[in-house]
Amino acid sequence: MTDIVDELRNIVLVAHQGAGKTSLAEIMLFKAGVSKRIGRVEDGNTLMDFEPEEIKRNSSISSAFHQFDWNKHTITFIDTPGDQNFFTDTRICMQAADSALVVIDAVDGVKVQTEQAWEFAKEFNMPCLIFINKLDRERADFSRTLDDATQCFKPKPIITQLPIGSEEDFKGVVDLVSLKAYTYDANGKSAKIDIPADMQDLVANEREAFIENVAEADDELIERYLEGETLTDDELVAALKKGTLNREFVPVLCGSATKNVGIDLLMNFITDCMPSSIDRGKKIGVDPDKENEIERNPDADAPFSAFVFKTVADPYAGRLSIFRVVSGTLGADGTFYNVNKETKERFNQLLTVEGQEQKAATGAGPGAIAA
Template sequence: MDEIAKLRNVAIVGHGGAGKTSLAEAMLYNAGVTNRLGRVEDGNTAMDFEPEELKRQASLSSGFYQYDWAKTTISLIDTPGDQNFFSDSRLCMQAADGAVVVIDAVDGVKVQTEQAWEFADEFNLPCMIFINKLDRERSDFLRTFNDAAESFKPKPVVFQLPIGKEADFKGIVDLISLKAFNYDDNGKAAPCDIPADMQEQVDAEREALVENIAESDDELLERYLEGETLTDDELNTALKKGILTRELAPVLCGSATQNIGIDLLADFIGNCMPSPLEKAPVLCTDPDGKEEIECKPDPDEPFAAFVFKTIADPYAGRLNIFKVISGTLGGDGNFLNTNKDAKERFNQLLILAGKEQKPINQALPGSIIAVAKLKETKTGDTICDPSRKVKFKCAKPLPALISFAVSAKNQSDEDKVFIALNKLLEEDVALNLDRNVETKEILISGSGQVHIEAITEKLNRKYNVEVLLNTPKVPYRETIKKRVRVQGKHKKQSGGHGQFGDCWIQVEPLPRGGGFEFVDAIVGGVIPKTYIPAVEKGVVEACQKGVLAGFPCVDFKVTLDDGSYHSVDSSEMSFKIAGALAFRTAIKEAKPVLLEPIMKVAVITPDEFMGDIMGDLNGRRGRVLGMDTKGKNQVINANVPLSEFLTYAPDLRSMTGGRGMFTMDFSHYDEVPAQIAEKVIEEINKEKEES
């Protein structure tokens, strides 16, 4: 149990560019794990090592490192902050027992900071805030703290104050111990006196801090209000309780690149963030999802874990990363994959240290470990001891926001494209792959253009497959606006038995989304019952290709009300052809129109970009439905045609400097304006002629 009590699983989260990877690097350097302070700009960090990450100087996938600090073992999860890769952050935060939310002291709270906080709420993670980059020009600790205080609950509480500002930032005042530290150019701390000009501020913030901590314990609060002096031990006990119950979020500060305050942050994580033993038991179910089961962090319970990340390598094979919730796993053996109902055999347990993997002999509750070359297991699966079959509910990836039609650059690689993309799907569950039967395209969908571009680079590097990305074709539909009644007659004589089918149908429009309806109104047996389904089948097959541009026809009703037959020459095939002929004639006369998919869109943006975004949505033929407030951001709800929204992800990023985000779901089909429809039909028919 001592080993579990020493463990701290901490996710470092926040907006892209806030300095999360630099913070992890400084923590590793201070612990003696690395012999230099890695820099993202130099491409020599322990956490970012994939070529795509080095090229973009940003984390595209979560990095892991476990190391010892003081009397604790810290297991770091360095998550991406870019919206394009934020699904990975969400999935990996499930494995943490606490989160360090990093905020840039220059830019303050951004959209991804707020989203990371929402994920922490979702997983009930205790949070602390680290205000970073206080050495930068235009950095401001109090402004950033107030920004966080306005944005987040539980309430952020100041635990440290910076000494100096911008280029003169050199030290930290710790409000718990009331000690001050100056840092030299190598990041070494030396105790110093609290600056005289800060004493009044320190006293005021210390008093507010003690009151905030005391509020975590009713008995302590009562004594505090009665004027009693609380001891440091009492404050620390109440502080841990307040963090664990998410009543408060401590705010620390420093500079990762200058290594100022990072040792104090690591101490705070070790002393105040919870171990797996202090978290509530994890709820799961039996494999059928009917019975709820508690999994406790007890090494003597049956083994149970969930897989939250997978790394695919064409040479080393699949590497599954999972968190042990209960029980003890030995160095080799078997376990059951509950999702696949399959037994898996493993030969070695690994802990991750950046790009390296180190073998270990056993894994206890709370451990984040990896196993290579499992046959069936993928992200989201539960693995457990067969003696107690359980299934954990894992988070889903964020919805895809942009799609491209993907094709092989070299024709000889066409078969390899789909296979290689499926391999990457194992690694990146935020990626969607689909074959559009209608347009005959392979569609790849992801969180943004950068996400898709990084995937194509991986395809080339890992599987030697080069692809081309094109804007996907829009799945238009066709429908009618007028009611008509027409005849479809098929008559053919070629010696022997001929072919004869004759039907009259009424075709009329249905409300949008009405689909297809067929009514048999035949009386008196003018068409035998056995042939009526053939007429319907002919209509259904014919409506797959409309008359305007060859798109499926929808939202119409067909009533079969008359016809005739021949006792010898009629057959099901004859009436199927007659039904198809009747429909093709009818649709031409019934005022056919083009329909386009309309998407329900929610754009989340800071206030200052509202005007630009509203104007842009109007320019895309969007219809704004309303606005809501989300934290300090605005949410614009709108319906926008898909054809106008295919490239919105990079456009929104450009308009908002990366501070905006959006979600998009299919809403309905609606008529394309006549002038635009003409151009669309002309372009599509021209493409058909050229091909």
């Protein structure tokens, strides 16, 4: 069961309205094979924005949930509103995730709700990942957007990828971990290429800066680096994951959701470097009988504990309470103690929430988000 928990990734998508969170969610679902077509916000046919008011506004007004399998992991993501009028929902739902994917528009840069989401992540001590989106758009500028983020955010953002081309000539990314370059065709299919000649000096400089930043997360690595040793890719990935988990820095990736550029690398990064519930460790709650603080580790064999963070009204299923499992395992017909009502209750049906649909689940262990 520990292996199963370690293969779960709960990540919340946050940004200012219009940065492309929902478009990013849609393309990830498409690449993972969950959907057969790419939903478009402007067409009102996305899996994540399904409420009539969301379709009318072309923007999210309530958090939505979905999950997919990728690289032998299960990723559950929460697509949250970027509109300030609905940002309370964003804060509430962030508490159920283990990390945050902060989407920044490469044209508009960091905006008010981006900063607010960052403050929420700081409040919850949440590891973050930045994705600079819309690099194919007119006036998109990776360097300017990165400078904007560096000035606004702590811990420091560190470049993990570089874009190949800009605006209408944007066609791929260079991964500084593996030192590999990828371009994408009109269908989002990637091809490995040599690092472009006009980028080699930039890549070499940024690779050195990346290694130095990442090595600082591990005392042994930084010592070896300063002594001139070459660090392996596996060592860099481990240090990158450690530093991200401890909020020593924030990795910066880049691409375009609508053009399907860099999305596969982003999904790989989430499974390889973003934390599981086990990585995040224990949570502290209150014993309902003794009213003293108790700790719960993400252990499937521990007593069951969970917290409800959102309630929705479904026209078919009725009132649904969406919860995050902290410890233990709940079966489809399991019982639990309702702290608010001070009574034991039994589940009629255990569900996973996928967009506007719900699917029956046989059980839910640590890290699971269910209803």
